[in-house]
Amino acid sequence: MSQKIATREAYGKALVELGGLNPRVVVLDADLSKSTKTADFAKHYPERFFNMGIAEQNMIGVAAGLAAAGKIPFASTFAMFATGRAFEQIRNSVAYPHLNVKIAASHAGITVGEDGGSHQTVEDIALMRSLPGMTVLVPADGPSTRAAVLAAAEIKGPVYLRLGRSGVPVLYDEPVSFTVGRANWLRRGEKAAIIACGIMVGMVLEAAGQLAGEGVEVSVLDMHTIKPLDEAAVLEAARSCGALVVAEEHSIIGGLGSAVCEAVAGGCPVPVRRVGLPDVFGESGKPAELLAKYGLTVEGLVRAVKEVLDRVK
Structure with missing residues (x-):
């Protein structure tokens, strides 16, 4: 990468x-x-x-x-x-x-x-x-x-x-497997599943590698289509892992995290930890500094996975 x-x-x-x-x-x-x-x-x-x-x-x-x-x-x-x-x-x-x-x-x-x-x-x-x-x-x-x-x-x-x-x-080789409305499973694990879109997908893969080094295997889904959402993939991840983390460079209100929560609430209720901006606007700063401030980092994702796993326990 x-x-x-x-x-x-x-x-x-x-x-x-x-x-x-x-x-x-x-x-x-x-x-x-x-x-x-x-x-x-x-x-x-x-x-x-x-x-x-x-x-x-x-x-x-x-x-x-x-x-x-x-x-x-x-x-x-x-x-x-x-x-x-x-x-x-x-x-x-x-x-x-x-x-x-x-x-x-x-x-x-x-x-x-x-x-x-x-x-x-x-x-x-x-x-x-x-x-x-x-x-x-x-x-x-x-x-x-x-x-x-x-x-x-x-x-x-x-x-x-x-x-x-x-x-x-660059995460994908050409030609890319891309079907509108169907998530790409980039990694399979049983402890938790991380669902992400946009720039967060690369960070999620890094976080999954770090977690694997600690003995925590997680699934990673690239949810490139927010609407229509691949609810089947979301529910499969919820059933197989029992805990979800959703990561997006967007407010946690109304975006991918909300869409995932709506899907699991009606199909397979499990703990969900949303990683994104809380109810705030952004501010001026270098991109890396802003991502760090709002926890949109590899470290923040690792922490989020551990927090949601603690809730399962």
Whole structure:
């Protein structure tokens, strides 16, 4: 896991590939193409790229119109502005008529870093998974981001794709086994199961290795699809392990942790320890410092597993 690539970088490359495969694909950006990496698509397919300016609400409305005309629009901006500023347009212009718009939001979570709480969206998954018919994808690395982009283009309906700013370890070999709505089991163990998404998956694998060295074997699931959630995998993990830890770079309210708790409450109640931000906004700081502050580290994950196992005892 030495090589690192930001999921936004992989998104930009995947868009170029997808543009060559499907002429119906168009890309819209809110004057952030260098940061979201849609500039690569603009260079290759300028006639299918639209810089909408700093006007995210209008961008989503235009994307809805393009989808209604038979195009497959990927609308890109920072996650804070995609889900926060344009929520009403996503709800009423995209989700309500179930249009084929893909919202690719970069710079999600606290690893935006020094931009601070105003730009660190830790509630976007909660907002998007609350919308009827919305598919929510949070890939863990570069190769799985490519797979998610290609899969999103095949889905008939709205998709929210969550991407990050910082480089993350490459976990998967190509071709990636990626099926929307089906978790990837990366490790099998009987003591507990750790379910994670996005940047936390790499940390979870490190934590699982450390725990194995202490004689504690845990399962690891990459829950790259938050909605539709792979409830079968969640319940299998709950039944086989009896204790769960959920890790996400997001608030513990409304995100993956909440989705997992909803699933086990109705199917197999077991102790669940959620690792994420408590009921707070982020703040300015270096990404590593912020992750450490909120316990989103290998050490924090190891501690969370031990805490949930103590509850089982």
